[in-house]
């Protein structure tokens with residue numbers, strides 16, 4: 624199965640922003656993208672329906688022919704942790720349920736999954752984002768807010784992904800808050816400690832992301848199952 628599990632160092636770090644651009648660029652390359660955001664809280668109520676904003680953005684960017692429910696069947700209104708939101712709606716969701724949602728219709732395409740929150744944020748009654756990623760056995764793309772303090776966050780996440788036996792597709796240092804301290808260079812500092820690809824997404828003044836082509840190339844290059852498991856964190 625080809626695809627990527629997009630996670631972040633936390634919430635509001637740019638996972639959707641990056642995922643949407645990946646979906647757009649893959650679609651432009653004629654890759655069939657199957658977007659999934661299996662569970663989303665903070666949905667907007669429109670009449671009787673809850674509209675998941677992330678899932679909708681992914682569906683549009685991927686030009687996905689399936690329904691919004693195929694992308695995101697589990698939707699909750701309160702902008703809180705998905706597990707807590709599910710409880711408030713008297714729902715109990717398991718990792719296995721989210722796993723099977725992710726697999727539905729994924730046979731002939733590139734599965735692009737956005738988790739919720741960070742890698743260790745609870746996602747289901749019995750599991751974290753990490754557990755869904757492990758069930759799917761997809762490479763993980765880590766999106767981080769490029770700011771003072773992110774070095775430790777990225778290294779902790781990279782180690783956690785590695786400890787779960789998953790491949791790191793790359794790290795995206797996302798400058799969403801337009802930090803421009805000329806003396807700071809998190810990407811260069813991380814390269815001293817990480818063996819995986821590290822990409823930069825600059826602040827998008829006009830809302831237009833500038834993800835490097837090499838990131839898209841890396842995502843569509845299949846990882847050989849016999850490739851040695853390189854340690855990402857030195």
Ligand SMILES: Nc1ncnc2c1ncn2[C@@H]1O[C@H](COP(=O)(O)OP(=O)(O)O)[C@@H](O)[C@H]1O
Nearest residue numbers: 634635636637638639640798799824825826827
């Ligand atoms: N590189 C960037 N430049 C400008 N704005 C950004 C950038 N990355 C993200 N944003 C904005 O930051 C906010 C949070 O990003 P989002 O992708 O929704 O985060 P997440 O999915 O991790 O919760 C959104 O309003 C998004 O448009």
Ligand SMILES: [Mg+2]
Nearest residue numbers: 638639677737
């Ligand atoms: Mg999001």
